[in-house]
Amino acid sequence: MTGAKNPKTTISIPNPIFDLAWFSLIATCVKLLLIPSYHSSDFEVHRHWLALTHSLSLPNWYLDETSPWTLDYPPFFAYFERFLSLFAKLVDPTIVDLHDGLNYKSPSVIIFQRLTVMVSDMVLIFGIYRLGRKLGSRERNLIWILVVWSPGLLIVDHMHFQYNGFLLGILLVSLSCLEEGRDLVGGFVFAVLLCFKHLFAVAGPVYFVYLLRHYCRGGWVRGFGRLVAMGTVVVAVFVAAYGPFVYYGQIQQVFHRMFPFGRGLCHAYWAPNFWVFYILLDKGLAFVVAKLGFTIQVPTASFTGGLVGDSSPFAVLPKVTPLITFVLVLVALFPCLIKAWRNPQPSMITRWVAYAYTCGFLFGWHVHEKASLHFVIPLAIVATQSMEDARHYFILSIVSCYSLFPLLFEAQEYPIKVLLLLLHSILMWFGFSSQFSQITSAKTRATSQKKGYKSGLKESPGTVMQKQAFNIGWIGTSYLLGLLVVETWGQFLHPIILGNRLPFLPLLMISIYCALGMMYSWIWQLRRIISTR
16 A cells, blocks of 8 residues: 655755845945934045046046045055946046035935945955855854844944945955955955055954965975965055055055154054053143152143144153154064964954954054954854853944044034944844843753753753853843933033033043953953863
């Protein structure tokens, strides 16, 4: 007797590209709504670069002084602006007019430049797709929430105005290649990134040590051959970028524009890093010395004048030079470089690179607050690996986003930035809770089955005890509540109590308090890297 055949069942396989398209579409809708919002002077910077690269011949790009916003990015970004200028001219010729276009703010230029950032974000989408395509759907979706819906990127790129998503997308593509073992391609893409924005070079030592130990191995002959191959690829990229300027004798001028060390140790609004505490210590010592009756020359409004310039004088402590900051960054990187040398693991490269950018942010010269995105975005990939990583990222992401609030200082943008941060914090909380409750449940079921408990009939006695909800502990909670206190003072109480006195105090409080969180993140990452085998 022949048994009845089982009907064919159709198994639905989730399509990560389709899912990511939905995430990107929702993010794009938000970006479109932000088009009329505030934009900083960076908007005019990039508009001028469109006009500059379109109107002048290549040898004059780094010589032009028509506007205060001179070209100071590497050549690949200049080529990128030149490419965009071809479309800008079709939209509105005034956009690319070197003289008539100065401070041009018509709807055509605003919409065009906003759209260029949205379109260039496709590189970020591609990079995050590559890094998450081999993960489970839950981890993949969580990473997409952290990156594609990042409030920091929305604030900096789509309101304040920059192209960080595009540049970070190139970084993520490079990291995805290294994680897959495609070291030559990963090194090539990183070299391309450096020719777009040289500030990403902070991770250069990590890339160098990792590729030397992981790619250039396998005996003297094979190792040397791979070293030559990697060197050839990297040199070819830099020749393509800088070669024309060498030919025209402008390479010295290019480097002069790219490394303007005369800007001083700190930006007008202090980035929340180590130098905040160094400056405060100097001011505290100056106050004590003056009280003791010693004569001391205290620079007027040094570091608190809110001006961009050479604000490097100290009253008591030694002056900090670019060389000192360079050495400090290398010293902070040293434990990570040792790990990469001894055991170059592809699974660790993203964590190491994020740590490198953290070191550059904390100890670098004239660091912008926006540079926190350089390590916050890569750490989103790491955040799904463990409960500890998730707790760390939850706090760091909130601190990083809050430290960007002063970029949007107009009243009409205040509800937007607060809402973006609150919504993202809620999404992170539920995302991490769902991710790690699922992992805990899976481990619990496996333990129960090993002990002989039948699924669905009886739970093992330790099941309830093994479950762990996502939380950040009382210290983390207290610290985040402190952000609320700082914001309440700066936004509401300071104008009432002090009026127009000490106008720099609210910014100072944000820098100091966020610097505590950034220093904690650096120490946490360092301990994590050292403890990982």
